[in-house]
Amino acid sequence: MSVLSDRIPEYLRKLPGYTPGKPRRQAERESGVPSIKMASNENPFGPSPRALAAALEAAGQINYYPDNDISELRLKLAEHHGVGPEHVCIGNGSTALLDTLARTLLTTGLNAITCRLSFIIYRIATRAAGGDFIEVPLAERGFDLEAIAAHIDGNTRIVYLANPNNPTGTMFDSAALERFLERVPDHVLVVLDEAYCDFAAAFARERGVEYPNSLQYVKQGRHNLMVLRTFSKAHGLAGLRVGYALGDPRLVEILARVRITFSVTSVSQAAAIAALDDTQHIGAAVENNLLGASLLVKALSEMGLRVAPTWANFIFVELGQSAEEVAQRLQAEGIIVRPLTAWGAPQAMRVTIGTPAQNQMFLSAFRKIAAVPTR
Ligand SMILES: Cc1ncc(COP(=O)(O)O)c(C=O)c1O
Known part of the structure; x- marks a missing residue:
């Protein structure tokens, strides 16, 4: 049978x-x-008290569907980062956005590239979309951007870069990103995953290193870079699942349709708005x-x-x-x-x-x- x-x-x-x-x-x-x-890189101090209060208040309205356009949080994030709301796509955690990106850009016969020993979801999202997953060796525990660039072929659609990388904790600086971006052809999207950017920026200040100002590329209108951020780490909202992507409006508009409808709950939206203000x-x-x-x-x-x-x-x-x-x-x-x-x-x-x-x-x-x- x-x-x-x-x-x-x-x-x-x-x-x-x-x-x-x-x-x-x-x-x-x-x-x-x-x-x-x-074990999961969460905020050990719990959620922001302001986010918690906002979540509790929003819970009184959970008989209603959430705002599918996530307009208030989108506007807030746009303002926070100095971009237009059309550059912002919000998802049910950046994990969900990685899945949406892979489903949007990959299919059988196409591939995505990253380094060994990086975030496991890159592999799952790529393979679930039918794509081939290519891992190049790490250089001294860090991303080998040269090797990644050398592996790009006509079928590559995504390069995943985690900066800092999980699980090695390594970082590449702005000059390295700049050099890499110069080598990336137009048919490849660089997904720059900055889940730990708040911590990295502080270390960089302390150590006199330049953490990449990745949003400058988005503001300059670069069409093949998508920056991923999350509320799960420094903001302490891992359990509510809110992440977002900042990139080219033409791609963002498609992602917004491909992502699962109503996937960011009203409680999560309210909490994220409040968490962003809790500096x-x-x-x-x-x-x-x-x-x-x-x-x-x-x-x-x-x-x-x-x-x-x-x-x-x-x-x-x-x-x-x-x-x-x-x-x-x-x-x-x-x-x-x-x-x-x-x-x-x-x-x-x-x-x-x-x-x-x-x-x-x-x-x-x-x-x-x-x-x-x-x-
Ligand atoms: C590099 C990296 N990206 C993304 C995420 C997931 O973030 P989210 O909780 O928004 O799905 C993690 C979580 O561990 C991570 O390490």
């Missing part, structure tokens, strides 16, 4: 799944100890991150581990042993981290920078398990 699922195209039947950071409740059920999540909450998260990063990098390096300086709100740690095992032992101590097995780096883990107390708890748990050798 032939079953219906056999008729689904092979690229969908073989689609790799996404392995998310373990939810806190699940970890607590498994380990039986109260836990803190340092104090964002600033506190960024400030805490600068301090937490230097503390964790120093402490882990002193333990003899290879830790790259981060430009984001997490640390990439090379363990030299099974990261799954280390993650399990940390979970038993109440700390949830992300082993990078699904990324193809089974001996590396990613740790989200927490509050000062969480960072200390992580370090004591890590020192404790390091003192007891694996069986």
